[in-house]
Amino acid sequence: MQRYDRQIRLEGFGEEKQRQLGASSALVIGAGGLGVPVLQYLTAMGIGKVGIVEQDNVSITNLQRQVIYTMEDEGKPKLQAAVKRLQQLNPEVDFVQHPDFLMPGNALDVIAPYDIVIDCTDNFGTRYLVNDACVILNKPFIYGAIYKYEGQVSVFNYKGSATYRCLFPEAPQAGDMLNCSEIGVLGVLPGIVGTYQANEAVKVLCGIGVPLANQLLTIDTLYNTHHIFEVKPVPGNHSIEALLPDYEQGLCNTRSVQSLSVQQLQQWLDTGKQFRLLDVREMDEWEICHIPQASHIPMRAVMNALPQLQLSPGTPVVILCHHGMRSLMVAQQLAAAGFDAVYNVEGGIHAWAQEIDEEMMTY
Amino acid sequence: MKVLLFGIAKDIAGAPVIQVDTPVTQVAGLREYLYGRYPRLRELRSCMIAVNKVYAADGDALQPGDEIAVIPPVSGG
Numbered sequence: 001m002q003r004y005d006r007q008i009r010l011e012g013f014g015e016e017k018q019r020q021l022g023a024s025s026a027l028v029i030g031a032g033g034l035g036v037p038v039l040q041y042l043t044a045m046g047i048g049k050v051g052i053v054e055q056d057n058v059s060i061t062n063l064q065r066q067v068i069y070t071m072e073d074e075g076k077p078k079l080q081a082a083v084k085r086l087q088q089l090n091p092e093v094d095f096v097q098h099p100d101f102l103m104p105g106n107a108l109d110v111i112a113p114y115d116i117v118i119d120c121t122d123n124f125g126t127r128y129l130v131n132d133a134c135v136i137l138n139k140p141f142i143y144g145a146i147y148k149y150e151g152q153v154s155v156f157n158y159k160g161s162a163t164y165r166c167l168f169p170e171a172p173q174a175g176d177m178l179n180c181s182e183i184g185v186l187g188v189l190p191g192i193v194g195t196y197q198a199n200e201a202v203k204v205l206c207g208i209g210v211p212l213a214n215q216l217l218t219i220d221t222l223y224n225t226h227h228i229f230e231v232k233p234v235p236g237n238h239s240i241e242a243l244l245p246d247y248e249q250g251l252c253n254t255r256s257v258q259s260l261s262v263q264q265l266q267q268w269l270d271t272g273k274q275f276r277l278l279d280v281r282e283m284d285e286w287e288i289c290h291i292p293q294a295s296h297i298p299m300r301a302v303m304n305a306l307p308q309l310q311l312s313p314g315t316p317v318v319i320l321c322h323h324g325m326r327s328l329m330v331a332q333q334l335a336a337a338g339f340d341a342v343y344n345v346e347g348g349i350h351a352w353a354q355e356i357d358e359e360m361m362t363y
Numbered sequence: 364m365k366v367l368l369f370g371i372a373k374d375i376a377g378a379p380v381i382q383v384d385t386p387v388t389q390v391a392g393l394r395e396y397l398y399g400r401y402p403r404l405r406e407l408r409s410c411m412i413a414v415n416k417v418y419a420a421d422g423d424a425l426q427p428g429d430e431i432a433v434i435p436p437v438s439g440g
Contacts, residue, residue, distance in 0.1 A: 030440055120440050121438075122439055123440075124438045144440070145437045145438055145440060146437060147370045147371065147439050150369060150370060152434075167411050168436040169409050171408075171409075172407070172409070172436065183439075190439075216411075216434070223379070227367075227432065229418060229432065229434070230417045
C-alpha cells in the first residue's frame, strides 16, 4: 500500500477508498489517444483489474499523443506494448487483454465482467455499440471524445442517468463529414480528455464527489473555455433489449461493397484489368506515397467530383486510403449512389507498403 | 440572441459565436434558421442544442436573452 501513500493521506479518499479502487475493475475500449492516459492513471492509482480492448499496431504517427509507446514498439501490437509498460508501472494490477475489435457478437461478453466501461474509441459505430451494450448490461460508462482542439466528457448510464443516445439519438450517416476524417490533433488534447475520463472513473468506482452524470463537459483548449451542459435521461433510451446486428451498417450500408486485398490489387494492376483506382487520402498523404496508377481525390471531394471522374457504372471502382476506413466510407457512398462494382482495399496503402512495395514510404 | 458553436458547427459557421437577431420563439425555429444560414448544418443528423446550458428539445420555447449552444457529436479518440 506504500505506493498509494499520497492517496491514503488525502482527505476524502484514504485507505477505505483505496481498497475500494483495488477491488474494482474497468474495461478500457481503445488504447489510443484517450485510452493511454486512462490506462496509465488507473494503473498507477491502483485499480484492481483493467481490461483493454485493442486490435491496432503502434504507428510512428501515434507517438505524438499516445505517450506510453516508444520507437521500439513501432509495428507491434499496441495491446502487448501497453501491457508491458503498465506492468512495469504497477504489477499489482490484473491486466486482461482483449485483442479484438468490439463487435455486436462479442460486446456483451467482453463488457459483462467489469464494473465500468471507459469509451476511448475513435468512431461513431463503436460508440453507439458501447452505449447500447452498457445500457443492456446496466453498466455506467465514461465517455470522452475529441475534435480538433475540443473535448467532450460525460458519465453515461450511471444510476439511471442520461445515455449517449439521450444527447445524440442517431449515428451520423455514411461518409458524414464527422466520421473518420483523420483531421489532426494536438498531442496534449487526448491527454487532457483521457485524464478527465480517468478522474470520472475513479469517482464512480469509489463513490466520491459528483460524477458528470446528466452533464456534458466541453473543453476548448485553444481558448480555455469549459462548459457544463445539463442533460436529462430520455425515456426509452434505457430499455434497449438487444444490440443492432451491425453498427457499421447503422452508419452506412456495407452490403454492396466488396473487399480487395493488396495482393488482389497487385494482380489486377499486373494483368491490365480494366478498373479505376481512386486514392481518397489528403494531398499531404498522397505526396508521401502513392500507387502510380491511382487517381487522387480527397474523401470529402469525391461525391461532388463524380461528373469529372467519369466513372462508368460497369467498370469496377477500387477505393484506397491509408488504412481502409475512409475508403470504406467512400465505397459505401458510391455503392449507395448506384455503382455496383465497388471495392475497398483492405488495410489501405499501409498494407500495400508492408506487403507489396517494401520500398514505399510509410507514415 | 447569442449562439455558441462547438465542434464541426464552429467550422461550418467559421466562428465560435454568432449573433441571431431574427426573432425565433422555439428551438425548432432556431434550427431552421441555422439550417438556412448554414445549409451544411443540416447534414448533422444528431446535433444537441442547449439553452442557457440546459439540453433543449425542439419544442422548447426561447426568450430573447437566451444563450444557445450548438453541440454536434464528435468521435475522435
